[in-house]
Amino acid sequence: xxxxxxxxxxxxxxxLFDLIRAVPDFPQPGITFRDITPLLADADGFAHCxxxxxxxxxxxxxxxxxxxxxxxxxxxxxxxxxxxxxxxxLRKPGxxxxxxxxxxxxxxxxxxxxxxxxxxxxxxxxxLIVDDVLATGGTLAAARSLVEKTGMHxxxxxxxxxxxxxxxxxxxxxxxxxxxxxxx
Ligand code: AMP
Numbered sequence: 001x002x003x004x005x006x007x008x009x010x011x012x013x014x015x016l017f018d019l020i021r022a023v024p025d026f027p028q029p030g031i032t033f034r035d036i037t038p039l040l041a042d043a044d045g046f047a048h049c050x051x052x053x054x055x056x057x058x059x060x061x062x063x064x065x066x067x068x069x070x071x072x073x074x075x076x077x078x079x080x081x082x083x084x085x086x087x088x089x090l091r092k093p094g095x096x097x098x099x100x101x102x103x104x105x106x107x108x109x110x111x112x113x114x115x116x117x118x119x120x121x122x123x124x125x126x127x128l129i130v131d132d133v134l135a136t137g138g139t140l141a142a143a144r145s146l147v148e149k150t151g152m153h154x155x156x157x158x159x160x161x162x163x164x165x166x167x168x169x170x171x172x173x174x175x176x177x178x179x180x181x182x183x184x
Pocket of ligand 1 (some may be wrong): 137
């Protein structure tokens, strides 16, 4: 059962739910993949989505959006433009030239890591972390520890989709705001 973050399921939010395709058993049996590409392809849907993702952070004085490769880049870059702040990519290993700072994290099977430039003027900048989907929360937690390692000040996280049957929000902790636009 789907519900909007503020329990006020507006027509716009319902339209966003309608633009996300559920793909059963992808990429492996038992996983329902939330395909965002129909939403991206819809001009009004995508614009409204970025408006609503930006809304909770308008007064937060965000100086930089730190987005997670790769689908987080799509929402993060548009959100940075909407908030008129900078954009810092948190990349998969081996993509950024040195020097980099890295944070490793565990996946359901195996592990992965994120990297960020180590030589940028990060210190004290107010950072918002952005991704498309919050599932178990491992990726978002690693992104947070990476951004904190650089000396930035994390103000919170924003995701398009939260899978509420998984412990992602618990993993994030309650000390900083986590805004999810669509919850399943
Ligand atoms: P997690 O670390 O488990 O919270 O996984 C979050 C990352 O995996 C995000 O970057 C998503 O892009 C991706 N992801 C996890 N589950 C799904 C899903 N059901 N549908 C689409 N993407 C997913």
